[in-house]
Amino acid sequence: MTALRTIRTTVNGVAVDRRVEPRRLLADFLRDDLDLRGTHLGCEHGVCGACTVILDGAAVRSCLMLAVQANGKAITTVEGLAPLDGELHPLQRAFHEAHALQCGFCTPGFLLSLVSRFEQWGPPADDEIRTVLAGNICRCTGYQNIEKAVRAFRDSDWAVS
Amino acid sequence: MDDGYVGRPLPRAEDDALLRGRAEFVDDIRLPDTLHVAFHRSPIAHAALGAIDTKDAASLPGVHAVLTSEDLGESTDLWARLETPERVTFSPRRPLLARGVVRFVGEAVVAALAESRYVAEDACERVLVDYEPLPVVPDVDAALAPSAAVLHPVPSNVLYEHAHERGGVDEALAASAVVIERTFKVARYAAAPLEPRGVLAAPTRDGVQVWTSTQAPHQLQRALVPILGLESERVRVTCPWVGGGFGQKAHVYPEEILVPLLALRYGRPVKWTEDRRENLIASSQARGQVVTVRLGATADGRLTALDADILCDMGAYGVYPHGHLLEVLGTPIMISGPYKVPAVRFRARAVATNKCPGGAFRGVGLAVAAFVHERAIDIVANRLGLDPADVRLRNSVQPGELPFESPTGMIYDSGDYPRALAEALERIGHRDAEELRAGAERRGRLFGVGHAFYVEYTGIGSAVFQGRGMVGIVGFDDVRIAVNRDGTATVWSSLPTAGQGIPTTLAQIVADELHLPPDRVTVAAVDTSAGADGTGTFASRSAIIGGAAAMEASETLRARLLELTSSRLEIHVDDLEFRTGAVGVRGVPATQVTYAELAEAAPEGYLDVVERYDPPETAYSYGAHACMVEVDPETGGVEILRYAVVEDCGRIINPTIVEGQTHGATAQGIGACLLESVVYDESGQPLTTSFMDYLVPSAHDVPTFDIGHLEHRPRELRADYKGVGEGGVIGGGVALANALSDALGVELNEIPVSPETIAAAARKGGRR
Numbered sequence: 057m058t059a060l061r062t063i064r065t066t067v068n069g070v071a072v073d074r075r076v077e078p079r080r081l082l083a084d085f086l087r088d089d090l091d092l093r094g095t096h097l098g099c100e101h102g103v104c105g106a107c108t109v110i111l112d113g114a115a116v117r118s119c120l121m122l123a124v125q126a127n128g129k130a131i132t133t134v135e136g137l138a139p140l141d142g143e144l145h146p147l148q149r150a151f152h153e154a155h156a157l158q159c160g161f162c163t164p165g166f167l168l169s170l171v172s173r174f175e176q177w178g179p180p181a182d183d184e185i186r187t188v189l190a191g192n193i194c195r196c197t198g199y200q201n202i203e204k205a206v207r208a209f210r211d212s213d214w215a216v217s
Numbered sequence: 218m219d220d221g222y223v224g225r226p227l228p229r230a231e232d233d234a235l236l237r238g239r240a241e242f243v244d245d246i247r248l249p250d251t252l253h254v255a256f257h258r259s260p261i262a263h264a265a266l267g268a269i270d271t272k273d274a275a276s277l278p279g280v281h282a283v284l285t286s287e288d289l290g291e292s293t294d295l296w297a298r299l300e301t302p303e304r305v306t307f308s309p310r311r312p313l314l315a316r317g318v319v320r321f322v323g324e325a326v327v328a329a330l331a332e333s334r335y336v337a338e339d340a341c342e343r344v345l346v347d348y349e350p351l352p353v354v355p356d357v358d359a360a361l362a363p364s365a366a367v368l369h370p371v372p373s374n375v376l377y378e379h380a381h382e383r384g385g386v387d388e389a390l391a392a393s394a395v396v397i398e399r400t401f402k403v404a405r406y407a408a409a410p411l412e413p414r415g416v417l418a419a420p421t422r423d424g425v426q427v428w429t430s431t432q433a434p435h436q437l438q439r440a441l442v443p444i445l446g447l448e449s450e451r452v453r454v455t456c457p458w459v460g461g462g463f464g465q466k467a468h469v470y471p472e473e474i475l476v477p478l479l480a481l482r483y484g485r486p487v488k489w490t491e492d493r494r495e496n497l498i499a500s501s502q503a504r505g506q507v508v509t510v511r512l513g514a515t516a517d518g519r520l521t522a523l524d525a526d527i528l529c530d531m532g533a534y535g536v537y538p539h540g541h542l543l544e545v546l547g548t549p550i551m552i553s554g555p556y557k558v559p560a561v562r563f564r565a566r567a568v569a570t571n572k573c574p575g576g577a578f579r580g581v582g583l584a585v586a587a588f589v590h591e592r593a594i595d596i597v598a599n600r601l602g603l604d605p606a607d608v609r610l611r612n613s614v615q616p617g618e619l620p621f622e623s624p625t626g627m628i629y630d631s632g633d634y635p636r637a638l639a640e641a642l643e644r645i646g647h648r649d650a651e652e653l654r655a656g657a658e659r660r661g662r663l664f665g666v667g668h669a670f671y672v673e674y675t676g677i678g679s680a681v682f683q684g685r686g687m688v689g690i691v692g693f694d695d696v697r698i699a700v701n702r703d704g705t706a707t708v709w710s711s712l713p714t715a716g717q718g719i720p721t722t723l724a725q726i727v728a729d730e731l732h733l734p735p736d737r738v739t740v741a742a743v744d745t746s747a748g749a750d751g752t753g754t755f756a757s758r759s760a761i762i763g764g765a766a767a768m769e770a771s772e773t774l775r776a777r778l779l780e781l782t783s784s785r786l787e788i789h790v791d792d793l794e795f796r797t798g799a800v801g802v803r804g805v806p807a808t809q810v811t812y813a814e815l816a817e818a819a820p821e822g823y824l825d826v827v828e829r830y831d832p833p834e835t836a837y838s839y840g841a842h843a844c845m846v847e848v849d850p851e852t853g854g855v856e857i858l859r860y861a862v863v864e865d866c867g868r869i870i871n872p873t874i875v876e877g878q879t880h881g882a883t884a885q886g887i888g889a890c891l892l893e894s895v896v897y898d899e900s901g902q903p904l905t906t907s908f909m910d911y912l913v914p915s916a917h918d919v920p921t922f923d924i925g926h927l928e929h930r931p932r933e934l935r936a937d938y939k940g941v942g943e944g945g946v947i948g949g950g951v952a953l954a955n956a957l958s959d960a961l962g963v964e965l966n967e968i969p970v971s972p973e974t975i976a977a978a979a980r981k982g983g984r985r
Contacts, residue, residue: 079335093245094238096460098411099493103908106411134238148236152228155873158881159716160235161242161412161460189916193908195411195461196716198880199916 063127067092068136076123083107085123086133094134094164098193105192108165109133115172115191134164137171147171147209154205158196166192170206179210221729226873229721230735231714240458243415243430244490251417252281254476254489255337257327257344258499259319262571262901263354263366266317266326267347274329274343279336281483283344284328286316293444293474297540301686304379307371308541309569311534313471313478319348320368320533321573322903323498325471330479330487353571353901357507357528360568368533368569376531377545377567383624384560389522393513397596402967403585404894405505405530407905408578409913410715412460413491414500416473418480424451425477432462433469433753435711436690438745440469440537441477452477456743462715463885464577465500467755468536497911498903501576502895505530506544506585512593518601518608522560523624525552525589529575531567536576538689541567544575546685547582550625554590555634555672555839556612561624571901577755579882580947583673584889591669591951592966595958605955606642609670610635620932629672629837631929631939637863638670641843644861644923650845653858657847663979665960668843671948675866675940676761678832692831694751694758696766698727698774699825704798704813705737708767711751712759713743717942718874719759725870726764726936730771732795733812748827757838757940760870762830765935769828777824782810785818836931836939840864842883842952844920848960850979853972855891855957863925864944868937876924879945883922886949888914890957890968 060075067090074089083100086092086109095118098106102120109118110132137145144152147167157163166189173180173188180188185206189199234240271283295311315326329340352366359365360374367374390396417428424447431437434454441452459466472489480487491500507528513521527548535541545567553561580587594612598605614621616633623629650666657664674681679692697709708727714720720740728735741747752758779790782800786793786808794803801809816823844860862879869875892912896904905911930937950968958965963978 099908101493101907104411138237144236151236152232155877157232157235158877159411159459159461160240163235164238186916193411193913193915195409195913196881197877198884198919200880200921201877
């Protein structure tokens with residue numbers, strides 16, 4: 057085991073100060089050290105997108121980053137989208153209403169990819185939605201209802217955060 | 218009860234926790250003092266095991282134990298008992314850790330137990346194993362060669378063989394106007410649920426509790442009891458949230474035995490979480506068949522005879538408790554699909570190779586059967602210059618002929634097959650085809666139309682499993698329902714959800730049956746200690762069997778509620794009626810007793826019943842797929858322009874969920890046709906060990922589906938439902954293969970087809 061490093065991040069708006077092994081994955085740091093287990097690991101090689109979190113505004117794969125790389129940065133995980141037991145985020149509600157999730161394992165990654173996209177580049181046009189979704193894998197839904205949810209969210213009176 | 222909750226597109230009750238990221242999948246469960254397991258897995262497809270040196274690994278700080286097969290003994294082996302003595306030559310034993318020999322890349326050889334997964338993996342890297350390579354059997358051709366190495370202690374690699382003939386096939390073929398002979402190949406696939414498998418076990422006061430990502434927790438519990446040597450009550454298996462299964466999680470795996478064993482041995486919780494590489498090389502794979510067919514027809518397109526030789530690559534071992542009988546039984550018995558073929562013969566063999574064990578994946582056996590009969594129909598139609606749709610309609614079973622005994626002895630119960638195809642064609646606007654073809658050609662692209670029927674057995678019960686020799690599968694399922702003192706109902710079953718919406722659909726059924734709003738019905742997580750025994754969620758059985766058991770349990774509960782109210786009010790039951798959450802007196806709106814009051818008065822503080830259902834016959838779902846494609850002849854790229862599915866799953870419980878199942882399954886069929894394939898090289902090395910190599914469809918690869926429904930109810934079942942989880946994958950791959958063959962003017966008889974294959978076919982095809 058190598059010497060621990062101290063990292064300071066803001067996670068879902070809360071300042072976090074932790075000592076971690078340099079080799080510790082950001083995903084493991086979030087899941088095991090911070091108990092934010094909504095970040096899921098589907099492939100651990102950056103393809104499936106289930107582990108997507110938002111790091112300083114950008115969607116990133118937390119399985120391809122080390123926790124130490126998050127030092128000084130702000131992270132949003134799925135737990136940060138809606139207050140505990142409070143109302144769902146409108147995008148989460150759109151997923152619910154459109155049956156855009158089945159097993160739900162990939163869902164947090166889709167939500168964060170989409171929130172980041174809407175925040176950074178605004179709403180996608182109809183023919184852009186599938187491209188926006190193509191960075192995440194869902195094995196259950198065939199994507200049709202995810203597209204439907206994104207469309208409904210976009211066409212609603214949305215605000216991402 | 219047409220004004221009830223069954224039939225309504227209710228949003229799912231289970232979504233909230235999933236959307237918030239607060240649903241606990243097995244790897245999310247945290248227990249103090251947990252030890253973590255990692256495996257050293259064989260890098261070689263076939264080898265004798267020499268010395269295994271674990272000293273260096275064991276000396277690493279944080280490592281608790283490093284184990285080999287010597288630490289386990291033969292009593293822990295998984296062995297599927299199969300009782301078809303005239304057909305099964307051998308059911309291989311599967312040691313939890315390889316003993317003496319490894320038979321596929323990925324087979325676990327050494328387990329390291331450590332304070333963290335990181336350290337457990339470090340330990341595995343320090344394990345030294347002497348592998349003495351043995352001749353590799355990479356595929357079925359090699360396995361059948363006279364000089365082939367034989368994997369198990371039996372005379373050959375053929376571990377199952379079954380033959381059948383009805384009608385005189387040779388005579389009928391000789392008398393046919395045309396006979397086509399083709400070999401069809403369907404790749405090996407990985408179910409690839411987004412959540413890999415995982416197991417957590419913890420010692421309890423007098424036994425063990427196990428949490429595992431499975432479709433069949435009761436099956437695991439039954440396997441664990443004799444191996445652990447504990448009484449049944451002391452082994453509890455709990456099913457947390459499951460991130461997809463698609464058949465892969467319908468089996469009991471070595472890790473699911475080993476982890477509880479280690480938890481008991483070391484007196485601490487033990488966890489193993491599969492990584493994606495392990496999932497792609499060592500969790501069961503599926504299909505992998507070579508089928509050679511002769512199909513005869515009259516000049517006007519009436520099918521005369523079908524002769525099929527079916528070879529299934531079962532890999533190195535069977536799966537538990539299904540053995541190696543999944544594809545090799547499913548494909549031949551459905552090889553004639555919905556068609557009235559007077560003479561059918563098949564020979565089906567399951568062959569051992571040095572690959573990952575073959576198991577279940579959505580549409581077991583059926584997807585290959587449909588690929589074969591639907592490609593063959595198109596080929597016959599082309600040969601005769603007939604419209605393939607006409608040939609399908611001419612030969613398929615007609616509504617008035619149901620129930621219909623198929624040439625392989627299956628009893629198709631209900632439906633209107635021709636209407637399904639006619640509607641699917643309408644939905645894609647098939648009359649536009651020539652116009653679209655001309656338009657595509659003007660742009661230098663190729664246009665094709667394809668369609669396909671599928672028919673599938675769903676909701677099979679104990680008699681079918683016994684008949685197939687799978688004696689380790691009970692085939693029934695229980696539903697237990699309690700009415701609680703707050704007037705709500707809780708439902709337990711043996712049928713976990715892995716995304717199918719069971720907590721919602723089961724609640725809809727119980728809500729109607731018990732006169733409660735669905736938000737007052739909670740479907741609990743599946744737990745073997747909850748008093749509902751059974752089989753599990755696979756082979757499209759949960760709605761049929763769980764739905765029927767829920768109806769039976771509700772009926773018993775209703776009788777109890779009436780009796781209790783009757784004695785409480787001293788009014789005859791005939792004068793009572795059900796109201797929402799209450800039993801009232803007919804004609805006296807003010808007089809009623811609520812469920813809450815009745816539960817409160819019960820000695821336990823609740824009222825509960827459990828009922829079992831074992832379906833007396835199989836329900837056959839069916840449907841038709843139709844699609845239109847455009848192909849770029851330069852790149853081999855495929856664009857799916859229109860895609861329609863018309864399916865019949867009997868009475869629909871929740872149309873939104875039925876359509877979601879159809880979308881998702883059809884996407885997997887499209888993946889099977891265009892993208893997915895588990896590839897091994899000649900030395901038995903798997904080459905598709907990540908999602909960069911094993912290509913699961915993305916949002917770009919899947920079109921928007923137009924779904925239609927027919928609702929013909931099954932014949933003899935308690936509930937009006939037929940299964941719906943699998944039809945999409947069964948009809949999907951071949952409808953697309955037919956469309957591509959049409960576009961290219963070249964037969965595509967092997968899937969998946971790569972862009973290179975398509976571009977090469979376009980160069981030599983008849984269409985350009």
